[in-house]
Amino acid sequence: MSLIDLRSDTVTKPTQEMLNAISNAKLGDDVYQDDPTANHLEEKAAELLGKEDAIIVSSGTQGNLISILAQTSRGDEIIIGDKSHIYNYEAGGAMVLGGTSLYPIPNNNYGSLEINDITNAKKNDDFHKPRTKMLALENTHNLAGGKVLNISEIEKISSKARDLSLSLHMDGARLFNASVYLGVEPKKIASYFDSVTFCLSKGLCCPIGSIIVGGKDFIHECRRWRKMLGSGMRQLGIIAAPGVVALDSMIERLNDDHENAKFLAEGLSNINGVIIDPEGIQTNIIRFSLSEKITKKSKNIIFELMGKNILLNPSKNDFRIVTHNDISKDDCKYFLLSLSEILKN
Ligand SMILES: Cc1ncc(COP(=O)(O)O)c(C=O)c1O
Structure with a gap:
């Protein structure tokens, strides 16, 4: 993969x-x-x-x-x-x-x-x-x-x-x-x-x-x-x-990145413990954080995502993800599924 x-x-x-x-x-x-x-x-x-x-x-x-x-x-x-x-x-x-x-x-x-x-x-x-x-x-x-x-x-x-x-x-x-x-x-x-x-x-x-x-x-x-x-x-x-x-x-296709970003933001807003305003997403950058309950468990989300072949920048609790030409809708779905599994366990 x-x-x-x-x-x-x-x-x-x-x-x-x-x-x-x-x-x-x-x-x-x-x-x-x-x-x-x-x-x-x-x-x-x-x-x-x-x-x-x-x-x-x-x-x-x-x-x-x-x-x-x-x-x-x-x-x-x-x-x-x-x-x-x-x-x-x-x-x-x-x-x-x-x-x-x-x-x-x-x-x-x-x-x-x-x-x-x-x-x-x-x-x-x-x-x-x-x-x-x-x-x-x-x-x-x-x-x-x-x-x-x-x-x-x-x-x-x-x-x-x-x-x-x-x-x-x-x-x-x-x-x-x-x-x-x-x-x-x-x-x-x-x-x-x-x-x-x-x-x-x-x-x-x-x-x-x-x-x-x-x-x-x-x-x-x-x-x-x-x-x-x-x-x-x-x-x-x-x-x-x-x-x-x-x-x-390559300019017009940036719309695809924006659509994927919206999709990700809406998906993230449905995951328990994720704090995000999906309405605020306009282009290809998404910022989100995690609830105190989750951060208290001091989960190493970045590390666990890496185990699932997903790379995010290291952060304490201010995550930024960016969509682009090498990220497909299926990749977005897989990321959302992986994150929700990690946060559930
Ligand atoms: C808003 C903005 N300006 C400037 C730059 C700098 O670009 P470069 O990394 O090519 O130096 C970046 C890089 O991410 C950026 O996000």
Whole structure:
């Protein structure tokens, strides 16, 4: 029986079509900007997101970092959600490498930010204080359980950011999950932001890579930072080829992951001892916990699931599971059955 890996959508393997595309990719040297496949993917991404230009980077973390480095200077400050990936899980890169401080304000349960908190976070022009330069949002929001910021919420926040003369970045690692959930074109979401990063390597199933989109001058600046960070990648078409397949054929299928996530959440809500709000599941991330009665028994759920060929991230009592292309409806059924058996015994 094959492993059911529910830890993340980052575990997805490239599809056969992607592997074929890799072996047939036309290659050049991207540092000379003459890798035709990389150039094609960048043009395609810019077009899809309605921006002037795009650049392929090695990861979502690098995309967020380069976007920040290219738009801020030492002593600047970025207003950011306290549960954002950039603030919590990117090793403080903006602070370490850019001398830019991250000013966290509370993320609400929907992964959004309150207008009052944004207004209060913006510093006046005062040499004692950092210069507030940017606001960053995350969509979908990982720690908020894959929640989607809808267009009216983005509109409200972006208009406040513009009033405060802030540039706007979106960590759109799972941007396409948001766009298929909302039923809006990705370029509509991107239109409110100066820079957007999205990942090829999560639900879109590519083995490596993310893309930054934005204006021509900004992307030119990103190219310099990417080189400085050691990611001038030569025959980049190897990474870009599956990216082309992903943008052509892997976006709409994210709906299947969302349906499986809903199915899992509803199934989990019927298992005694599981605490979950199935109504809150919007995309492919599900968070749940277990009742005190069960946690008191100190069951090693993760270990027992592993014995049944199911992988979850270790956690005391805040479990996150993620659906993706390598998880079928039958896998979901098997997981629910296995968990309910473990919790019953
Ligand atoms: C919301 C979000 N942003 C950024 C990243 C970073 O992506 P990468 O792992 O490619 O660096 C992740 C990774 O899970 C993420 O969930």
